[in-house]
Amino acid sequence: KDFPPGPRPLPILGNLLQLNLENPIADLERLAKRYGNVYSIFIGQRPVVVINGLQALKEALVTKAADFSGRSQDLMVNHAAIVKANAAGVILADYNAGWREQRRFGLMTLRNFGLGKQTMEQNILRETQYITQLMEQSVGKNMNPQQLFHNAASNIICQVLFARHFDYEDEFMKFFVGVFQQTSKIINGRWGMIYDSFPIVRNLPLPFRKAFNLFEVAHGKLLEMVAENKKTRIPGKPRHFIDTYLDELDKRGNDGSSFSEDQLCAFILDLHFAGTDTTANTLLTGFLYLMNYPQIQERCQQEIDNVLDGKNEACFEDRHQMPYVQAVIHEIQRVANTVPLSVFHCTSRDTELMGYSIPKGTIIIPNLTSVLNEEGQWKSPLDFNPENFLNDQGQFVKPEAFMPFSIGHRMCLGEVLARTELFLILVTLLRRFNFIWPEDAGEPNYTPVFGTTMTPKPYPMKVQVRSQRLS
Numbered sequence: 001k002d003f004p005p006g007p008r009p010l011p012i013l014g015n016l017l018q019l020n021l022e023n024p025i026a027d028l029e030r031l032a033k034r035y036g037n038v039y040s041i042f043i044g045q046r047p048v049v050v051i052n053g054l055q056a057l058k059e060a061l062v063t064k065a066a067d068f069s070g071r072s073q074d075l076m077v078n079h080a081a082i083v084k085a086n087a088a089g090v091i092l093a094d095y096n097a098g099w100r101e102q103r104r105f106g107l108m109t110l111r112n113f114g115l116g117k118q119t120m121e122q123n124i125l126r127e128t129q130y131i132t133q134l135m136e137q138s139v140g141k142n143m144n145p146q147q148l149f150h151n152a153a154s155n156i157i158c159q160v161l162f163a164r165h166f167d168y169e170d171e172f173m174k175f176f177v178g179v180f181q182q183t184s185k186i187i188n189g190r191w192g193m194i195y196d197s198f199p200i201v202r203n204l205p206l207p208f209r210k211a212f213n214l215f216e217v218a219h220g221k222l223l224e225m226v227a228e229n230k231k232t233r234i235p236g237k238p239r240h241f242i243d244t245y246l247d248e249l250d251k252r253g254n255d256g257s258s259f260s261e262d263q264l265c266a267f268i269l270d271l272h273f274a275g276t277d278t279t280a281n282t283l284l285t286g287f288l289y290l291m292n293y294p295q296i297q298e299r300c301q302q303e304i305d306n307v308l309d310g311k312n313e314a315c316f317e318d319r320h321q322m323p324y325v326q327a328v329i330h331e332i333q334r335v336a337n338t339v340p341l342s343v344f345h346c347t348s349r350d351t352e353l354m355g356y357s358i359p360k361g362t363i364i365i366p367n368l369t370s371v372l373n374e375e376g377q378w379k380s381p382l383d384f385n386p387e388n389f390l391n392d393q394g395q396f397v398k399p400e401a402f403m404p405f406s407i408g409h410r411m412c413l414g415e416v417l418a419r420t421e422l423f424l425i426l427v428t429l430l431r432r433f434n435f436i437w438p439e440d441a442g443e444p445n446y447t448p449v450f451g452t453t454m455t456p457k458p459y460p461m462k463v464q465v466r467s468q469r470l471s
């Protein structure tokens with residue numbers, strides 16, 4: 001009674017036949033037009049509530065954050081990632097004291113390792129230097145930037161986790177980047193849906209097993225890494241995230257808290273995963289658009305040249321002098337829609353939303369896509385247009401509907417790191433190069449491949465060193 005309305009489910013299948021399992025975004029939008037911003041669908045026998053639009057999402061994730069911040073523990077992603085690790089990490093942990101403790105520790109440690117401060121900026125700039133050198137070797141040829149940005153984003157978070165820079169051909173690096181790229185597509189894809197809908201198929205050797213195998217091997221590698229690290233660590237003198245976590249474990253002993261070595265490995269995997277595929281795909285979307293909107297690229301370059309005149313390198317503070325670049329980066333994030341359905345939430349108690357009753361334990365899909373292109377919230381919701389973030393005086397403004405990092409208690413823990421990376425990498429590369437859509441590349445395809453993260457289809461890129469360099 002009073003449960004959100006939705007299409008009538010079939011026995012056993014629920015509403016699966018009404019969704020394109022390769023990419024349900026358009027179907028979810030169609031259902032919102034028919035049933036309103038809060039509606040229900042059945043994934044197999046399981047009820048799921050989809051929340052659309054700024055108003056409903058704010059009410060759920062901010063006003064009623066305590067009710068809507070749980071995570072279901074019975075989805076494929078939990079079984080694949082948590083069971084083998086024997087610990088929930090932070091992304092998939094339910095809304096409880098353990099999650100709160102880990103999240104607080106994660107935020108504090110990221111901050112202490114220089115997030116938003118100089119050390120982190122220096123790390124990002126060093127990695128950008130590395131990309132620059134690789135790009136210089138590709139001048140005049142077509143290059144495929146896909147792996148490049150994944151490796152760079154991975155290395156930046158690896159600095160925090162292990163204080164190490166990996167060569168892009170390193171096996172450790174290639175393995176982990178591969179895990180993230182593949183599992184992101186399996187988890188929210190056809191096979192993930194089938195696993196989540198039909199408990200009876202879960203033990204069968206179907207393609208979703210691949211995600212289980214990958215997470216298991218990844219966990220094993222991280223346990224080895226932590227063991228290796230213990231040999232060289234000096235307690236009380238942390239070099240990176242692992243050392244800091246081990247210091248915390250020493251301090252706590254067996255105090256019954258959520259800290260453990262398994263939890264450390266799960267946390268490392270979470271930060272590495274969340275910090276790689278998201279930032280890399282946002283950058284890939286950015287360059288796809290910048291190459292095909294050369295006038296926008298050029299206007300960014302003019303602003304960058306003016307502000308950085310005489311300076312060796314950019315710093316994150318420079319963003320305040322670059323309203324146009326800021327608008328472009330935010331617009332890239334808006335159209336990239338990198339985590340289109342957020343990470344699924346779950347109600348942690350019986351609750352109400354926009355007049356509907358939703359019982360405890362209901363899976364919640366926060367449809368971020370619906371807000372990032374919501375009519376009435378943007379000047380041009382359907383176009384790539386930096387004016388979405390500029391007022392009449394050309395100043396940068398951030399509308400409330402800009403929520404690629406989600407909102408509320410579960411909001412992205414790496415937001416500051418991600419924003420710093422996007423700014424420093426884009427500014428540094430645009431200052432040095434022109435990015436050109438190759439003549440033989442045909443029409444650009446802006447439709448991404450759906451998954452937990454959206455991935456632009458592979459595309460070629462041409463780089464040209466800018467003739468007028470100012471430093």
Ligand code: HEM
Nearest residue numbers: 091274275278279338339342343405406410412413414418
């Ligand atoms: C452009 C880049 C990024 C985007 C668009 C993004 C987006 C998101 C979104 C939508 C969520 C889900 C929030 C929710 O459940 O409501 C999330 C969670 C999370 N992100 Fe990010 N993220 C990005 C980069 C990063 C980076 C660089 C890190 C690592 C330092 C990171 C770490 C996390 C973690 C740990 C969570 C889980 C938070 C929790 O459940 O309490 N993310 N992110």
